[in-house]
Amino acid sequence: MFTGIVQGTAEVLAIEEKPNFRTHIIKMPEALLPGLELGASVSHNGCCLTVTEVNGDRVSFDLVKETLRITNLGDLKEGDTVNVERAAKFSDEIGGHLMSGHIMTTAEISKIITSENNREIWFKVQDADQMKYILHKGFVGIDGISLTVGEVTKTRFCVHLIPETLARTTLGAKRLGHRVNIEIDPHTQAIVETVERVLAQREASLLLAAAAAEEAAE
Incomplete structure (x- = not known):
């Protein structure tokens, strides 16, 4: 999970292209390096990615086909910059709103x-x-x-x-x-979809009631 409070920007140092797959290496801000390990989650432009290699401040991440298709990370070129945020800890202040790192x-x-x-x-x-x-x-x-x-x-x-x-x-x-x-925002999404589902059920019930009344009148 992330808070949506960007902790810094990082330059894309290198991009390795493979079939339907990409590895990119960014220069992680020094303040975000302590405790960074393989398998850690880091948000890139809001997209949750997993650390695959740490070499000083050069940090690698793999991007699969679906990530490249849905997000703007597939548009990146060497020298571009991305917004980065380390995964939130339980003690962190939630200054923004809870975010999953899943781009819609x-x-x-x-x-x-x-x-x-x-x-x-x-x-x-x-x-x-x-x-x-x-x-x-x-x-x-x-x-x-x-x-x-x-x-x-x-x-x-x-x-x-x-x-x-x-x-x-x-x-x-x-x-x-x-x-x-x-x-x-997942809370907004849940509310909207719940309201849609309730209204759809109500409309279906009204249609069934109308059909039943029409059949009884014949």
């Missing part, structure tokens, strides 16, 4: 509005079905960053970013057309 879809940056000490970024979600889970003032994970949702339309949503977020994460360098990873 990606979104394209469709509009950027910059004003003094603020930046508003609009995103168009690739999988439109996921928009039902993105609610005004709800939580969303964007490239591993826990953010509060601003305005929402049928196809897009926006967030408002303070200078600290822009300086500490990769969002400050994002431009129009760039893709970001989206993780839906």
